[in-house]
Amino acid sequence: MEVNGSLKNLINYYHEDKLSHAYLIETNDIDKCLTELKYVLKNINCPHEYKDNCSNCNLCNLLNNNYLPSFIVIEPDGINIKKEQILDLKSRFSTMPLYTKENIYIIKEAEKLNQSSANTMLKFLEEPEDNILGFFLCYNANNVISTIASRCEIIKVYYKNNEDTIYNNEYFSNVYNYLRKIELEKKYGIMYNKSMLLNLYSEKEDYVNIFKLLLRIYYLALKNKESLTDMEFKNKFSFLLEKSTEELTRKLKIISAYLDDLNYNVNIELFLDKFVIELSEMNE
Ligand SMILES: [Zn+2]
Known part of the structure; x- marks a missing residue:
């Protein structure tokens, strides 16, 4: 720590x-x-x-x-x-x-x-x-x-202000690569759960941190969509900034609900599969 x-x-x-x-x-x-x-x-x-x-x-x-x-x-x-x-x-x-x-x-x-x-x-x-x-x-x-x-x-x-440090987050690069896959290759998103997360992380605590980071990323996407202030974010997350405010808001809600669900005993593999399916249903 x-x-x-x-x-x-x-x-x-x-x-x-x-x-x-x-x-x-x-x-x-x-x-x-x-x-x-x-x-x-x-x-x-x-x-x-x-x-x-x-x-x-x-x-x-x-x-x-x-x-x-x-x-x-x-x-x-x-x-x-x-x-x-x-x-x-x-x-x-x-x-x-x-x-x-x-x-x-x-x-x-x-x-x-x-x-x-x-x-x-x-x-x-x-x-x-x-x-x-x-x-x-x-x-x-x-x-x-x-x-x-x-x-x-x-x-x-x-x-430092939390918002400045998503890039320093220990999960950032893996979560970033994962998010690109599931947002850009919508159809096959589910297959990346195993290769990009489950093979790397087995503890529930890891997934709590991963979902907290996802929450921050979508929140920043919304904020930067309103007024672009963070150029590093723009360069990395243009694939999120292209989305409508409504879509980002709906996805933010989904991530937040899944984060809550992690408080209960869940089978992580099923949990991620369900998450990716639900998230891609929100794509416009
Ligand atoms: Zn001790």
Whole structure:
């Protein structure tokens, strides 16, 4: 997994015993940042030698799904993070951590800590216990209540706009070649499922990523059809830009529905066959 450098550094600090007890992380993508932060925390706490997608390890699985008792993620309840949410955090962290080295909390959208929840929070920050580690994720550090911000080490984690990076996506070249085949050789599209995808990818997670990428490509096709802003897209995807807005919209809906279906147990081969057939029915 590619992880932002500033976040990755935390792993080194940890091993050098230089980790602060609280970090305020300013980012333009809180969800992505949270995923990467979890990667860092798994890396630090995994009882085995951590590998990407450490999947047979209980701790990594629990942490991934927010089920680890010593790991709590708080998000705003309505427009604020409420005092009760912080009180609950305090009571759950009143015991020593069991499976991780520290009790770890993450506050999403720390700007939404109001005066009373921040005051409750302060006790955590003023008496830094050795076994508590906190992260405040925010879009703008200047909007976080100063009593909190001043007690944290500040990190900035900026990501390039997602739309600029379809070309860097690890699936891009295979998905691109596949899409050209199924869009340009409509009649025989189905035969490319095996040779261009199934032979390469066997995990469901791969297909989730592939369908997410397809979704982004059709979305960009629609956007660039309205007003062409991305010349690289035009050069690569002229075969999509030729299509009508209606056709692109309908296909976008199909891809989105198939992406949802991947949440269920599906036979990938049948799933892809059905997808290609349905997609080509939409050709005008
Ligand atoms: Zn693990």
